[in-house]
Amino acid sequence: MPKKFEKYIVIFFIVLAIIFPLITQNDYYIHIMTLAFIWSIAVYGLNLLAGYTGYLSLAHAGFFAIGAYAVGLLTVKIEMGFWVAFILAPIITAVIGFFIGIISLRTKEHYFAIYTLCVGYVIYLIIDKWDSLTEGVRGLMGIPAPANIGPISFTTPLSQYYLVLAILLLVIFIIYRIINSLVGRTFIAIRNSEPLALSLGISTIKNKLLSFVLSTFFAGLAGALYASFVRFLGPDIASTAITFDLLMYLIVGGIGTLFGPIVGTTLIVWISQNLQFLQDYRMLIFGPLLTILIIFAPRGIMGIIGDWKVKSSEKKRNKEAQKSQSELKKEA
Amino acid sequence: MYLATKQLTKQFGGLHAVNEVDFTVEKGKINAIIGPNGAGKSTFFNLISGVHKPSSGQVIFKNVDISNLPSNKIAKLGVARTFQTTNLFEKSTVFENVIVGHRLRTNSNLFDAIFRTKRLQQEEERSKEKALEVLDFVGLTKSAERVVANISQEEKKRVAFALALATNPEIVFLDEPTAGVNPDETEELSSLIVKMKERGITVCLIEHKMQMIMEMADKIMVLNYGKKIAEGTPNEINNNEQVIEAYLGRSASA
C-alpha cells in the first residue's frame, strides 16, 4: 500500500471528525464523541508506555484522576483561572508520575503491572477518603467550563467538541513525531529487549522514566479535559475499572500502533452506547468478542492491517524476485 | 594491555560460574574462548559487558577499571556484544532494527523529536547512513527492507552483527555467533568475522565449533568449571594435555 494512500485515509478521517457534528446535529451524539476523544487521549498515553516501551501500567486511571482533580481543585478551591489550572494539571500529574515512576520502574513485567495496580488503587483511596480536600464520595462540583479565548467561548457542546478534537489531533501529532524519531526507536528497542538495548548503549532507566512521565502527562491532560467537560468529579474516575476500560480500548484498537487508541476507543464507546439497552448483560457480548479478538488478533484491529501490509509487500517482493529470475533465464 | 580481567570471579549462590580468571585480550586479533557447556563462557562475557557485576576481581579496559560500570556506559566506551540467542524485533524490517544501533552516538531528546529540530534530522540521517553502511558490511543490503520474522537464522545472526557494529565499537564480543546455522553458512559467517578483524576491530568470541576456531583464532582461552585451564595459540591448545582431557577428549567430534 503506497504511503500517499495512507495519507488520504488519515485526511478523510480528520475531515469526517470535523464535519461529524454537522452530519448528526444531535447534541447527545456530539457529547458521546467528545467523551470518546477524551478517553482516546488517555489511551494514547497508555500506548506510549505499554505499547511502545513494553511496560503495562495499571495506574493509568489514577493519573487521569489526578489531572481531573487538579483542574477541579485549582478552579473550585483556589479559584484559579481556568486555563492556568488546565495547563498546570498535566504538569502536576507528570511530576507525581515522575516520582511514582522512579519507584515502580524498579520492577518489571508482571511485578510492574501488579505494583502499578496497587498505586492506582492507593490514588483512588486518597481521593475517596480525603473528604476535606476532594469532597470524597459526595463529589467535586462547580468546575467551570473552559474560559473564553478572546471571542471564542466553549459553553456549547459543539465548541467543546472542537476544542477536544483539536487537542486530540495535536496529541496524535506529537505521538507520531515521538514514535517516528530516535526517541521512539529507543522506546521500541527497550520493549523488544532490555539487555539488548543496554548493550547498544541505551540508558534504559532514563528512557523508561521518560516514557512513564509522558504517559502520565497525557493521562493528566485527558483528565483535565474531562473535568472541564463533565464539570463534576467523583472518586470513581480513579477506579481500576476505568484502567481496564482504557486497556480494553487499547487492545482492541491495536497496542503499539499509532491509530490503535483512537480506533479502539471510538469503536467500543459507540458499540457499548448502542448496547446500552442490554445494561450489564452487554458484557455477555463483549467478553466473548474480546476473547476471540485476542486469540486471532493479539495486536488488535490496526495490528491486523499492519500484518496484512507486511504480507502484501513480502508477496510483491517474491513476485519481483521470480520475475527477475525468469528474465535472467530468458537471457541465458 | 588492551582489555584484561584480573582474578575475575562470579558466584551465583554457591556456584563459581567464573573463578579467578586472568585473561588479556590481544588488540586487533581474534580471541576465542572455548569450553564445555556451563563452563562459564557467557558469564565471563556478561561480566565484561556489564550485564553482571563481578563478585570479585576486575575488568580493565584501556587502563580504566570498568568492573562496576553499567552495560550502556561500557557500550559507549566502544565495547559491543552480541547475545547467544538473537533477540531482534521480529515484526520490523532489518533496516529499522539496525537504525537504533547508532543511538548511543546521538544526542537528540524529546524536544528534538517533537519539534523535529535540525539536530534530530541530522542525527537520524546519520543513523540511517550508519545502518546502511553496516548492513552493506555484513552483506545484507538486499534484505534491508525485509521483515526480520521472514529472514533465515543465518541472516538474523548477520543483523545482530550489524547492530553491534552500528555502535562504532573498537572491540566486539560475539557469543556463539554461528550457533544453529549449517556448515556452509558457518564458513560465510567466519569470513565475516575475519573481515571485522581486518577492519581493525578487535574480536573476542565464544564458539563450540573447534575446526572453525582452530582456523581463525589468534589466541584461545579454555574455561572449565569457571576456571581458566589453558591459554595460547591454537597449536598450543591443541597439544595441551589438560585441554584434551577436559574438553577435546569429551567432544573431539564437535
Ligand SMILES: Nc1ncnc2c1ncn2[C@@H]1O[C@H](COP(=O)(O)OP(=O)(O)OP(=O)(O)O)[C@@H](O)[C@H]1O
Ligand atoms: N543468572 C544466573 N543465575 C544463576 N546461575 C547462572 C546464571 N547464569 C549462568 N548461571 C550458571 O553459571 C554456569 C555457567 O553458565 P554460562 O552460561 O556462563 O555457561 P556457558 O559456558 O556459556 O555455557 P553454554 O556453552 O551452554 O552457553 C552454569 O552452571 C549456569 O547454570
Ligand SMILES: [Mg+2]
Ligand atoms: Mg553460553
